[in-house]
Amino acid sequence: MRTIPFFLICLVIGGIAFAAALTLGNDYYFFAGYVVLQYVVLSTAWNILGGYCGYVNFGTGAFFALGAYSTVTIYTLIDTNAFPHVVPIPVLMLVGGAVSAVVGLGMGYLTLRLRGAFFAIATLAMAVVLETLVVNWDFVGGSRGAFIIRPETIAPFGSYIRYLFLIMLLLAVASLTIARLIERSRLGYGLATIRDDEFAAEAAGVPTLRLKLIATTISGALMGMAGAPFPYYIGYLQPQPTFALDYAVNAIAMPLIGGTSTWVGPLIGALLLGSLQQIIIVTISSAVNLLLVGALLVAFVILAPNGIVGLAHKYLQHKDDDFVGRRRTGLEAPAPQVESSPTSEAPS
Amino acid sequence: MASSLTIAGIDAAYGAVRVIENVSLEVGNGETVALLGTNGNGKSTLMKCVMGIVRPSTGSIVAEIEGVRHDLTGLTTEEIVDLGIALVPEGRRLFPKLTVEENLLLGAFRRTARAQLARNLEICFETFPRLAERRRQLAGSMSGGEQQMLALGRALMLAPKILLVDEPSVGLAPILVSRTIEAINEMKHRYALTVLMAEQNFNQAIRIADRGYVIVHGKIAFEGRSADELNNNDLIKKFYLGL
Known part of the structure; x- marks a missing residue:
């Protein structure tokens, strides 16, 4: 399937989901759905670097918070009494995305020479550094946090949360399309070589640093875009919960549970785990949340290391030894001619 | 057209650890030159220097490709690959979770190499028919010998x-x-x-080598101008075989 039809189909499915939520007639579903969709974006974004390229990023919370604090900065800069909510949310998302993209690129330059656990530690350190900066930056509220009073309603959606939900839905569709596009492109194959063997990739002429930088930039930008509307959603933005490890852990757990090598994995993982968390918050307690993530993660690592996508593939195809979880349509070469021609000359 | 490689007086180090000291060697057009030495003497580092993965601190590495001279020390690895210099890394280093065919196609990641992609793939399968049989199989699931064939095939995809x-x-x-x-x-x-070709296995290497160098502790200890000279030399036995 080409990219544009895929995008349109996702839009239609998203539209149906939106319409279904409307018919339920309770805004709670939009509040809960927003969080799930936010995780679809975050885990898809994480997977571009973590799943395709094999670099584990523990800084999801930081990129997300950067997007959120970009919004707070703009909100604070503009006289809110004179011009209430003059900057539309999509513009805020572009700004938040741009800020996170720049930080992603910078982080890439500084840390992508590190590999494995060292890279993961560096991203974690970056999150801590950024949190400290924000906590000590009074302009955006410092450790007290920042308020954004969201408007009650917005035309033609009715309540504001419906609008936020729709925006996050569009971003989720866009992220999935981007992830799928990368997966089937030369970039995706290049990232796969880096994941499998970085030294061999270099020897084959893959420009490893450049590809990794592209991946961190795209990944960071999407995380920032997911964070930008968050102050409008939450109303009161605090540094500690915004930079919290919850985002990083969830953004890693969801692709791992779904399956890291395709765009479907993070989607399934986020829908499943995100919804489950929302249900548990309402029915049991919000504290059980991360416990559940931990338990599921352990179970999946042991029982289904290739995630739900891997399990499904195994069940449908009965050959798990051959499973890589990636569709191999992007780089097909013509079948070789069987009849041999004398080829004593060098291939040119 | 002539292709050759000339390394002159290079030094290379990992941090403070000096690995290669004043190494000079030459590979003439159409020659097979063996670089002999046991583990940890700097063979792989020398290969990485040629590919621009490790940067020598002094000295020059010049490749002549089809009559044109290129100074490799200032080029990136990608540019060196584009010139038509391919490395088959030690220990094969395949992409284990990709198929045989994908591994081969990724050998031609560079635009210059992709121009003749279909043809090079065909030549590759012809040289190693076993790879054609296993083209859909994951590279990591093959035997060691087959993996080595794939590593060689992947390098061929560059038409080096x-x-x-x-x-x-x-x-x-x-x-x-x-x-x-x-x-x-x-x-x-x-x-x-x-x-x-860097190799520890002396007897196997000199079967196909025209000439050879013995590298000991990062220095060229002996230069054999023919396979015979390598084979019947007391210095080799002393330096290399430890006899």
Whole structure:
């Protein structure tokens, strides 16, 4: 399937989901759905670097918070009494995305020479550094946090949360399309070589640093875009919960549970785990949340290391030894001619 | 057209650890030159210097490709690959979770190499028919010998002029070592390659080498101007075989 039809189909499915939520007639579903969709974006974004390229990023919370604090900065800069909510949310998302993209690129330059656990530690350190900066930056509220009073309603959606939900839905569709596009492109194959063997990739002429930088930039930008509307959603933005490890852990757990090598994995993982968390918050307690993530993660690592996508593939195809979880349509070469021609000359 | 490689007086270090000291060697057009030495003497580092993965602190590395001279020390790895210099890394280093065919296609990641993609793939399958049989299989699931063939095939996909082979015998059963060495020789003649091969396995390497250098503690300890000279030399026995 080409990219544009895929995008349109996702839009239609998203539209149906939106319409279904409307018919339920309770805004709670939009509040809960927003969080799930936010995780679809975050885990898809994480997977571009973590799943395709094999670099584990523990800084999801930081990129997300950067997007959120970009919004707070703009909100604070503009006289809110004179011009209430003059900057539309999509513009805020572009700004938040741009800020996170720049930080992603910078982080890439500084840390992508590190590999494995060292890279993961560096991203974690970056999150801590950024949190400290924000906590000590009074302009955006410092450790007290920042308020954004969201408007009650917005035309033609009715309540504001419906609008936020729709925006996050569009971003989720866009992220999935981007992830799928990368997966089937030369970039995706290049990232796969880096994941499998970085030294061999270099020897084959893959420009490893450049590809990794592209991946961190795209990944960071999407995380920032997911964070930008968050102050409008939450109303009161605090540094500690915004930079919290919850985002990083969830953004890693969801692709791992779904399956890291395709765009479907993070989607399934986020829908499943995100919804489950929302249900548990309402029915049991919000504290059980991360416990559940931990338990599921352990179970999946042991029982289904290739995630739900891997399990499904195994069940449908009965050959798990051959499973890589990636569709191999992007780089097909013509079948070789069987009849041999004398080829004593060098291939040119 | 002539292709050759000239390394003159290079030093290379990892941080404070000096690995290569004042190494000079030459690989003439159409030659197979063996770089002999045991573990930890700087063979792989020298290969990485040629590919621009490790930067020598002094000295020059010049490749002549089809009559044009290129100074490799200022080029990036991608540019060096684009010139037609391919490295078969030590220990094969395949992409284990990709298929045989994908591994081969990724050998031609560079735009210059992709121009003749279909043809090079065909040539590759012809040279190593076993790879054609296993084209849909994951590279990591093949035997060691097959993996080595794939590593060689992947390098062929670049249609290289100069081939660097780093320890092709490592981790292989003796019969497979012998076959791999023969495969390299066959590739060389078939595609008119200029080959620099680092190897520990002295007896296997000199079967196909025209000349050779023995590297000890990062220095060229002995230069053998013919295979015979390498074979019947007391210095070799002392330096290399430890007899």
